[in-house]
Amino acid sequence: MYDIIVVGGGHAGIEAALAAANMGAKTALFTLDINKVAMMPCNPSIGGPAKGIVVREIESLGGQMGKIADKTALQYKMLNSSKGPGVQCLRVQSDKIEYSKAVKEELLKADNLEVVNALVKGFIVEDSIMKGIILENDEKIYAKKVILTSGTYMSSVTMISHETKNSGPEGLPTTNGLSNALRDMGIELFRLKTGTPARLKTSTIDFSKTTLQPGDIKPLNFSRFTKENDIIQEQIPCYLTYTNEKTHELIHDNLEFSSMYSGVVTGVGARYCPSIEDKVVRFADKERHQLFLEPETKEFDTTYLQGLSTSLPKAIQEAMLKTIPGLENAQILKYAYAIEYDALNPLQLHPT
Numbered sequence: 177m178y179d180i181i182v183v184g185g186g187h188a189g190i191e192a193a194l195a196a197a198n199m200g201a202k203t204a205l206f207t208l209d210i211n212k213v214a215m216m217p218c219n220p221s222i223g224g225p226a227k228g229i230v231v232r233e234i235e236s237l238g239g240q241m242g243k244i245a246d247k248t249a250l251q252y253k254m255l256n257s258s259k260g261p262g263v264q265c266l267r268v269q270s271d272k273i274e275y276s277k278a279v280k281e282e283l284l285k286a287d288n289l290e291v292v293n294a295l296v297k298g299f300i301v302e303d304s305i306m307k308g309i310i311l312e313n314d315e316k317i318y319a320k321k322v323i324l325t326s327g328t329y330m331s332s333v334t335m336i337s338h339e340t341k342n343s344g345p346e347g348l349p350t351t352n353g354l355s356n357a358l359r360d361m362g363i364e365l366f367r368l369k370t371g372t373p374a375r376l377k378t379s380t381i382d383f384s385k386t387t388l389q390p391g392d393i394k395p396l397n398f399s400r401f402t403k404e405n406d407i408i409q410e411q412i413p414c415y416l417t418y419t420n421e422k423t424h425e426l427i428h429d430n431l432e433f434s435s436m437y438s439g440v441v442t443g444v445g446a447r448y449c450p451s452i453e454d455k456v457v458r459f460a461d462k463e464r465h466q467l468f469l470e471p472e473t474k475e476f477d478t479t480y481l482q483g484l485s486t487s488l489p490k491a492i493q494e495a496m497l498k499t500i501p502g503l504e505n506a507q508i509l510k511y512a513y514a515i516e517y518d519a520l521n522p523l524q525l526h527p528t
């Protein structure tokens with residue numbers, strides 16, 4: 177019997193598990209793979225508008241995000257620095273592999289915390305009270321409280337054009353079990369969607385046709401525990417390129433093959449993070465859209481193509497790159513895709 181069980185080792189789950197353990201509660205974190213904790217399935221950036229404040233709030237509550245973002249930073253940028261202080265916000269591009277490793281280290285050294293690799297498929301509920309969890313092998317584990325932080329993995333479906341797969345991000349498993357168990361408890365679920373752009377092989381990009389976007393010369397850090405000397409000295413730059421009329425024509429001609437536009441996706445976005453199809457249709461008068469080429473990690477030769485999130489077919493994704501300066505010969509390592517998943521209506525949360 178645990179005091180607290182946390183289901184899901186994403187950013188929310190690891191903070192919840194560490195906070196509970198630090199407060200002396202006997203805690204267990206159940207997650208799909210301890211080597212993939214605090215994964216960044218989209219852009220490995222921390223902070224930015226709205227979310228930068230959340231990072232600092234997490235730190236005020238004793239959390240890890242700010243410290244680990246600083247420790248694994250590749251580039252710092254104060255956004256909106258030409259505007260007033262009210263809208264300025266810090267954003268760090270983190271090394272996604274190092275971030276996950278650093279989180280794993282924190283989890284393994286924490287007292288009162290056990291981390292278990294397992295898929296949770298249901299809950300033990302008695303008299304409308306959550307008593308524990310049920311694992312894929314039907315094992316039952318009891319706890320005084322259960323915290324569910326399963327992110328984008330509940331009944332999730334990934335999509336590239338009309339190809340759909342029952343899968344979590346990065347090919348990790350999904351389960352309908354949690355959704356069904358929550359519905360049985362009378363909890364209302366709805367579908368959310370999001371998407372991610374392709375990852376490119378960095379060495380195949382011609383950066384000479386793009387514009388350098390260096391990090392801040394005097395970067396500010398996220399965590400008050402990070403000393404000035406600990407801030408990375410050599411930042412990795414980002415680069416800027418643009419779509420153009422040829423890219424837009426290709427997108428318009430193939431809209432019917434986009435999961436987002438052909439009715440395959442039914443969910444709504446959790447936040448405003450439009451696909452390139454959306455941008456080209458909604459802002460038809462724009463001749464070009466910005467695309468930032470951003471580093472993901474020092475460990476692999478990969479670049480994140482911010483601004484070109486899409487669910488168009490693989491062949492169209494390849495053709496789009498051929499129209500973009502610097503990306504004409506770029507090799508796609510991972511294709512862009514959309515994902516749809518179950519979420520809980522937060523208006524159902526009540527103090528208990």
Ligand SMILES: Cc1cc2nc3c(=O)[nH]c(=O)nc-3n(C[C@H](O)[C@H](O)[C@H](O)COP(=O)(O)OP(=O)(O)OC[C@H]3O[C@@H](n4cnc5c(N)ncnc54)[C@H](O)[C@@H]3O)c2cc1C
Pocket residue numbers: 183184185186187188189206207208209212213214215216217218219294295296297325326327328329330345348351354370371372449513514515
């Ligand atoms: C393609 C894509 C694009 C995205 N784009 C953005 C974006 O642009 N901006 C943004 O802010 N966010 C984006 N997100 C969402 C991003 O993943 C979340 O903001 C962030 O990861 C949320 O953290 P979390 O802890 O809530 O969940 P997650 O990071 O999703 O973590 C969930 C954890 O739960 C575990 N888990 C799930 N189900 C089970 C189970 N049944 N049993 C055991 N363990 C389980 C998983 O292994 C994982 O460790 C995107 C996600 C995807 C997949």
